[in-house]
Amino acid sequence: MIVADRKSISEIRDMIKGHDRVLLVGCGTCVTVCLAGGEREVGILGSAVRMSLKLIGRGHVVVDECVIERQCEDAFIDALAIRGVEYDAICSLGCGAGVQALAERFPDKAVYPGLNTQFIGILENQGVWAEKCAACGACRLGEFAAVCPITRCAKRLFNGPCGGSRQGKCEITADRDCAWQLIYDRAKALGILDKFEAVAGLQDWSTSTDGGPRKVVREDQCIASLE
Amino acid sequence: MNDNPVILAFCCHYCAYAAADLAGSMRLQYPANVRVLKLPCTGKVEVNYILAAFERGADGVFIAGCLEGGCHYLEGNLRARRRVERAKKILQEIGLEPERLEMYNLSSAEGPRFAQIATEMTERIAALPPSPLRPDRATVEKNVQEMAAAAQAAVAGDNR
Known part of the structure; x- marks a missing residue:
């Protein structure tokens, strides 16, 4: 899974403090499992940010919370589309893909990352995740x-x-x-x-990020191109 | 200084809650500032519960669980301790005194210890200014009572 951890509360607060209505959006997949951006963590961040804003005299800023099942897939963002209209900024507690999926869906809104996406890894011990891929x-x-x-x-x-x-x-x-x-x-x-x-052979790094942004294409699944 | 703080106590059913009951039976005196919220185990306490209490204006919060090694659910009180540590860090980060929050351990037979904890925590919070997040006292009181009632209803629902 993708492993992430949360940015500091002060960093998140400073990103959003210029807005009046902010929606914190969690994700129900990888970041829920690695305890960074699921329902509980969104609740904790929501409370912490609201208190923090109040303590710096920005208590009027509305900070609401929600979690969608999967941020990195547009179909799952549908559930958020109507609600998103009520806010002028979104802070995503998804991985980098989730943040960008929200930004693409809401072109007129500020979208901020609440997490630092770390790596693809697995749970090694209670509360410890290790990079594997x-x-x-x-x-x-x-x-x-x-x-x-x-x-x-x-x-x-x-x-x-x-x-x-x-x-x-x-x-x-x-x-x-x-x-x-x-x-x-x-x-x-x-x-x-x-x-x-x-002796092990050389690695072909052209398939890694050295070749720029990558795409995987499965032509048998590309139904839209046939229409 | 805060001469009339509101303190919320998350109490484990198997120890602190029984100890508070015993303190009452023993006619022990302790400050009336502590509002008790009963939980089946302190392992039920999540960081967001603690933050919710502060957000609603509580001046102080303490979590009272079983003696370490004596948890009815084996490790609930150990989990609670780590969550309290995390919540303290969050309080510090947002600019609220972390000493407004504390974890205690006691057994159900320690009525006097509960009274001592309630007194100690009240004195500690009274020495600090009122929480800057606190609305008027009546609202805080109402908020805290609502939290306790909601927890009570949830526990009753679990037992149905």
Whole structure:
């Protein structure tokens, strides 16, 4: 899932304080699961922002809250379309895609991000999320025993480990596992260490963000173009 | 200084609420500023509940749960403690004194301890100015009573 965390209350307050009516919009998917932008977090932010505005003498600013099921898909924004008219600004507690989807749907309104979108990751422990995927567009997990060296090795080495691997930890910080130790351990357990005799090939970065904004097109699904 | 603060106490059914009851049975005196909101467990307390109390004008809030290790639901009071810590940070960030909020632990047999907590918290809040978010006192009183009644109704609904 996409993992995000909330911007500081003062940063959000300062973004919206020039408006008179603001709608905080949460999202019911990834950011709900990572406890950044779901119903509860929108409620907490709403209370905090209203109090904060009142304390700086902007208590007349209306700050309301709602959550839609999925911000990154226009069909789900329908539920918001009528209500959105009542506000002059929207603060999204969705990921960067959600913020931009709202901005595209409401071209005449200010739309602000309430979250900092961090990465694609998974829950590691209660309250701890870890990055697992860099969305490089050319997945090579099959070559590396299903441990991503791009995301999890600090140097993004395809032929690791480097000399900074210390008892299974990365030299960057003692609480970060060395990705290449993980790759080695898993490959050994699977009996596929011989695969690492060969030098790993170069990565095609043209499929990553180096090639500019990306699109995925499934022609069999493009019904509209047939009409 | 605030000579008549309104303090909302989120009390666990299994400990603090029973202790408050016991304090009453023991005819113990404590300041009349504390309004009790009963919950099945302090693990039910979310950060937005705490903030809602301050937003409605409460001068102080305390959460009173079971002794650590003694939660009826195993870890509700530990969760509450972490949420109180988070709420304190939010209060600080928006410019409200974090000491307006506190977490306490006690057992159901500690009537005198409940009276002591209520007194200690009232003295602490009385030493601060009234909450800058506070409307007139009657409105705060009404808001807090409504919160307590809503919680009571929700708990009653859960038990149906």
